[in-house]
Amino acid sequence: MNPDFVAMLRPFLKFAGDQEIRPESRLRDLGLDSMREIELLFAVEDTFGVQVPDDKLVDSTFETGGGLWAVIEELRTPVGGERR
Numbered sequence: 001m002n003p004d005f006v007a008m009l010r011p012f013l014k015f016a017g018d019q020e021i022r023p024e025s026r027l028r029d030l031g032l033d034s035m036r037e038i039e040l041l042f043a044v045e046d047t048f049g050v051q052v053p054d055d056k057l058v059d060s061t062f063e064t065g066g067g068l069w070a071v072i073e074e075l076r077t078p079v080g081g082e083r084r
Helices: 003-012 034-048 065-076
Strands: none
Touching: 003 034, 003 065, 034 065
16 A cells, blocks of 8 residues: 555544554544545545545445555556556
8 A cells, every 4th residue: 555545544543543554454443434434535535636436435445445545546547557
């Protein structure tokens, strides 16, 4: 996962403390609730210049740090494979 993503994610995880946020880290276990999830969505879109489509606004997208980062990477990389 991108270090900028991890730094952006940390304030939304009230139970993360100083522990390492890894791809398999479960965001709900680290304190992401539904209100913070909405705020996180806006932060992701602003920070990474993406727009998360409705079909990606599901629980599984926000289950783990790695899962959310995979969605961001997918949205940042156009079909031709070059990153924006």
